[in-house]
Amino acid sequence: MEKKGTVHHISNKKRGRPKVKFNFMMLVVIFALSFMSCFALYMIAANTNDDFLDDDEDKIVVQEQATEPEEVTDATDENGEAVTAEPATNAPEIVNPVPQSEAVDESYFDSSCLVTDSTLLKMGDYTAFKDIIGNEDLNAIGCNDVKVESNYGTVTVYQIMQLKKPVNMYIMLGSDLGTSSEDEMIAAYTNLIDNLHNYLPDMKIYIMQLPPAAYDTEVLTNEMINSYNSRLLAVARNAGVYCIDTNTALKSAEGVLAEEYWDAESSALSAEAYKAISDYIRTHTA
Numbered sequence: 001m002e003k004k005g006t007v008h009h010i011s012n013k014k015r016g017r018p019k020v021k022f023n024f025m026m027l028v029v030i031f032a033l034s035f036m037s038c039f040a041l042y043m044i045a046a047n048t049n050d051d052f053l054d055d056d057e058d059k060i061v062v063q064e065q066a067t068e069p070e071e072v073t074d075a076t077d078e079n080g081e082a083v084t085a086e087p088a089t090n091a092p093e094i095v096n097p098v099p100q101s102e103a104v105d106e107s108y109f110d111s112s113c114l115v116t117d118s119t120l121l122k123m124g125d126y127t128a129f130k131d132i133i134g135n136e137d138l139n140a141i142g143c144n145d146v147k148v149e150s151n152y153g154t155v156t157v158y159q160i161m162q163l164k165k166p167v168n169m170y171i172m173l174g175s176d177l178g179t180s181s182e183d184e185m186i187a188a189y190t191n192l193i194d195n196l197h198n199y200l201p202d203m204k205i206y207i208m209q210l211p212p213a214a215y216d217t218e219v220l221t222n223e224m225i226n227s228y229n230s231r232l233l234a235v236a237r238n239a240g241v242y243c244i245d246t247n248t249a250l251k252s253a254e255g256v257l258a259e260e261y262w263d264a265e266s267s268a269l270s271a272e273a274y275k276a277i278s279d280y281i282r283t284h285t286a
Contacts, residue, residue, distance in 0.1 A: 096236050097245040098206070098284045108282060112168035115157050117175040119210065119269075126271045127278035133160060139176035140185035143192045161196055165203065169196070170281065172208035172246070177228055178220035186231050193239045204286060205241035207232050211250045211269065211277075214257040222256055242286055249280040 106128040113131040114123055117138045124130045138146045138157070147154045152163045161169065173189060197205060209229040212222050229247050236243035250273055252258040261273035 094237075094240060094242060094286070096233060096243040097209075098242050098286055100283055101285050103279075103283045104285055106282070108168075108285070111166060112170060113164065113166045115161075115169065115171040115173070117173050119175050120172050120208075120274070120277070122269075123274055123277070126274040129278055129281070131166070133157065138173070139180070140173040140189050141176055141180040143173055143188050144195075158192060158195055158199075161203075162199060165200060168204045168206065170206045170208055172210065174210045174228060177210065177224060182224075182228060182231070185228070186235065189232070190235050190239070193235060193241060197239055197241055205239075206281075207236045207241060207243045208277075209233070209243065209245055209247040211261070211273070212247055212252075212255070212257045214259075214262040216256075244281065244284050246277055246280055249276055 109127075109129045109131070112129065113133055114120060114129060115138075116123070116132065116134040117140075118134075118136050121132065121134055121136070124132045133148055133150060134157075135146075135148055138148060143157060145156065147156055148160065150160050152160055171193075174185070176185065193205060193207070196203070209232055210225050212225060213220055216222060225247070229245075233243050250257055250261045257273075261270055261276060263270040
């Protein structure tokens with residue numbers, strides 16, 4: 001019996017193209033040649049151009065400057081024309097004692113208040129300065145603790161100012177000079193001023209120096225008043241607030257309270273003294 005032969009056909013799909021093998025060494029050679037070419041070009045440029053390195057340094061400096069924020073911005077005026085804005089400046093330097101200025105109208109007192117002890121409690125009785133905060137118990141050493149009756153309740157001076165927020169605050173405290181420690185008085189005074197100035201930085205604070213005494217006593221002398229006033233001036237300068245020399249405004253040529261500013265019957269400042277203080281405030285504003 002004859003055997004039939006079987007023919008096997010090889011599919012074309014199995015005949016693949018020759019594979020390309022990846023040669024890592026060839027890649028290293030190409031990288032090395034590229035690096036050497038770039039380095040050679042760099043060295044040629046550096047040797048043929050004397051300013052080559054200087055130019056690179058200049059470019060670095062310019063780039064650093066470009067990252068700095070601009071302090072001046074452009075704006076337009078009411079006519080639409082370009083205007084260069086001035087750089088922001090700090091608040092004007094405070095000069096103490098406050099020098100004489102053009103007199104302001106009595107309406108100035110509408111946005112001002114006075115914190116005081118027994119020294120100026122009657123200010124509202126004789127002048128247009130009506131907003132008076134204080135009582136007989138208030139003094140320098142207790143200015144942070146003594147409570148005062150007000151529209152906000154019976155609270156401390158600091159609490160009143162937090163709520164009231166006047167444009168101008170005038171303060172005269174020192175009725176306890178001669179009976180309290182001057183160091184403790186100044187420490188308490190400084191604490192109050194610092195707290196008020198930090199909480200209300202836009203409020204103008206005027207520390208008023210004590211008026212002179214009509215005569216010296218065993219408890220209080222004009223020398224003591226002058227010493228205290230000098231320290232009040234230092235408090236104002238250190239705190240960055242104002243100080244007005246209401247002492248000199250009432251002082252006679254002899255260095256004591258002028259006779260017309262003293263009421264012998266009541267042993268207190270006269271009506272003329274209050275008016276003089278009011279006029280001095282109006283002509284010494286910042």
